[in-house]
Amino acid sequence: MPSPQNPVRALVIYAHPEPTSFCAALKDAAIAVLERAGLTVEVSDLYAERFDPVGGRRDFVGKADPARFHYQTEQLTAWKNQTFSPEIQREQERVSRADLFIFVFPLWWGGVPAILKGWFDRVLAYGFAYADGRRYEHGYFNGKRGVLAISTGGTEHRFSEGGSYGPVSSVLHGVQHCMLEYLGLETAQPFVAYATPRVSEEQRTQFLREWQERLVDIATDPDWVESLRRPNVARGAMGAPVVGGEWAKMK
Amino acid sequence: MPSPQNPVRALVIYAHPEPTSFCAALKDAAIAVLERAGLTVEVSDLYAERFDPVGGRRDFVGKADPARFHYQTEQLTAWKNQTFSPEIQREQERVSRADLFIFVFPLWWGGVPAILKGWFDRVLAYGFAYADGRRYEHGYFNGKRGVLAISTGGTEHRFSEGGSYGPVSSVLHGVQHCMLEYLGLETAQPFVAYATPRVSEEQRTQFLREWQERLVDIATDPDWVESLRRPNVARGAMGAPVVGGEWAKMK
Numbered sequence: 472m473p474s475p476q477n478p479v480r481a482l483v484i485y486a487h488p489e490p491t492s493f494c495a496a497l498k499d500a501a502i503a504v505l506e507r508a509g510l511t512v513e514v515s516d517l518y519a520e521r522f523d524p525v526g527g528r529r530d531f532v533g534k535a536d537p538a539r540f541h542y543q544t545e546q547l548t549a550w551k552n553q554t555f556s557p558e559i560q561r562e563q564e565r566v567s568r569a570d571l572f573i574f575v576f577p578l579w580w581g582g583v584p585a586i587l588k589g590w591f592d593r594v595l596a597y598g599f600a601y602a603d604g605r606r607y608e609h610g611y612f613n614g615k616r617g618v619l620a621i622s623t624g625g626t627e628h629r630f631s632e633g634g635s636y637g638p639v640s641s642v643l644h645g646v647q648h649c650m651l652e653y654l655g656l657e658t659a660q661p662f663v664a665y666a667t668p669r670v671s672e673e674q675r676t677q678f679l680r681e682w683q684e685r686l687v688d689i690a691t692d693p694d695w696v697e698s699l700r701r702p703n704v705a706r707g708a709m710g711a712p713v714v715g716g717e718w719a720k721m722k
Numbered sequence: 723m724p725s726p727q728n729p730v731r732a733l734v735i736y737a738h739p740e741p742t743s744f745c746a747a748l749k750d751a752a753i754a755v756l757e758r759a760g761l762t763v764e765v766s767d768l769y770a771e772r773f774d775p776v777g778g779r780r781d782f783v784g785k786a787d788p789a790r791f792h793y794q795t796e797q798l799t800a801w802k803n804q805t806f807s808p809e810i811q812r813e814q815e816r817v818s819r820a821d822l823f824i825f826v827f828p829l830w831w832g833g834v835p836a837i838l839k840g841w842f843d844r845v846l847a848y849g850f851a852y853a854d855g856r857r858y859e860h861g862y863f864n865g866k867r868g869v870l871a872i873s874t875g876g877t878e879h880r881f882s883e884g885g886s887y888g889p890v891s892s893v894l895h896g897v898q899h900c901m902l903e904y905l906g907l908e909t910a911q912p913f914v915a916y917a918t919p920r921v922s923e924e925q926r927t928q929f930l931r932e933w934q935e936r937l938v939d940i941a942t943d944p945d946w947v948e949s950l951r952r953p954n955v956a957r958g959a960m961g962a963p964v965v966g967g968e969w970a971k972m973k
Contacts, residue, residue, distance in 0.1 A: 645893060
């Protein structure tokens with residue numbers, strides 16, 4: 472239940488190798504504005520923490536089937552037995568604590584960098600993050616919010632109807648719809664800072680200001696914050712055994 | 723110039739951790755049918771070869787700017803100076819040799835597994851695979867062909883208009899349009915084997931047969947094979963310094 476003693480919690484998932492990049496500035500701007508607004512902010516800094524994105528046997532300390540690797544079978548077993556690798560467990564705990572998910576990354580090849588794709592592949596495991604019948608409007612993350620913050624090399628024109636990449640909504644369909652909305656997150660419009668390597672310092676400053684304004688609106692929307700007080704709507708909705716248990720212990 | 727002495731060359735980029743998976747069967751079926759049709763086939767087996775998908779400093783043995791990492795700047799410098807890491811060089815040499823690119827992978831979170839995303843991020847570097855003004859219809863890969871072969875957990879209905887994921891063309895826009903077509907590849911319709919874990923053995927056999935028929939049509943289309951004889955249209959079109967040189971040496 473959000474309150475000064477128990478604020479709304481944000482998780483920033485950040486995927487850029489260079490600490491002086493514009494993406495890093497987007498990440499720092501997010502942390503600053505959210506903390507100023509009274510939220511608790513955690514950061515998964517995938518490059519700095521050397522996150523391993525290659526999904527497979529190393530996600531787990533146990534094996535459901537030693538003879539044949541079927542990813543979802545192993546994930547479900549690991550979820551039931553709590554046999555995820557320490558790295559995956561740490562990330563799942565961060566995910567379990569969060570009300571608001573902020574993904575900050577450069578657009579590479581029309582999508583997320585591999586290190587962030589692997590965070591989805593590995594951390595958001597079957598059983599933990601979704602299940603049969605628990606997707607989209609029935610997803611475990613219903614009531615929580617998610618937003619993308621992206622820097623691109625290409626100009627806005629390229630991401631428009633008739634532009635070479637197609638509308639930005641088409642380019643991001645795989646991320647916005649098949650990843651965030653799949654989880655059940657209520658998504659905001661992606662924040663896209665176009666052509667950041669080529670625009671002026673003023674434009675970059677303007678991007679950061681707009682991003683902060685947008686983000687604080689998302690994070691402090693009174694109706695949404697109020698909705699987080701309803702049990703089993705947002706907080707604790709991911710009501711599978713351990714997350715619920717962990718969450719309960721934390722309060 | 724394709725001929726019995728110099729056949730059309732295919733590169734299969736394969737990304738699944740389990741050798742008994744249906745994806746492995748799609749990969750093996752591709753190799754078999756192409757070799758039977760007289761092509762030369764190479765395979766980048768990303769999991770078996772332990773491909774590292776995390777783009778960054780380790781892509782390079784040199785540094786354009788030791789103080790600040792800007793990916794495309796480092797890629798362009800590495801391309802000019804041939805200072806890519808051995809792993810990236812090996813993959814770029816495979817790419818340079820190929821006329822036909824076949825991507826075989828399971829659809830995870832609406833897209834390619836992280837290990838394959840990282841292959842794009844790292845191997846298909848600025849300078850080597852594209853440049854300003856060398857994208858899409860002007861791309862270095864013009865005249866070459868590319869096709870996706872995908873296994874999904876979800877049923878075909880989910881990937882339709884009104885289905886929960888949206889039309890498969892929307893789901894795959896990021897891969898098909900922003901990756902393959904971006905390079906300049908002439909793309910075929912993606913081959914999608916839906917719900918492979920849930921369908922009958924007969925259906926799986928049928929998928930493999932359809933995939934082989936589709937693929938051999940793409941690979942042996944006489945007009946296309948003929949077009950490969952034209953210099954600077956397909957083979958050698960990626961005419962940047964070293965690839966051209968390497969290619970010339972190989973003939």
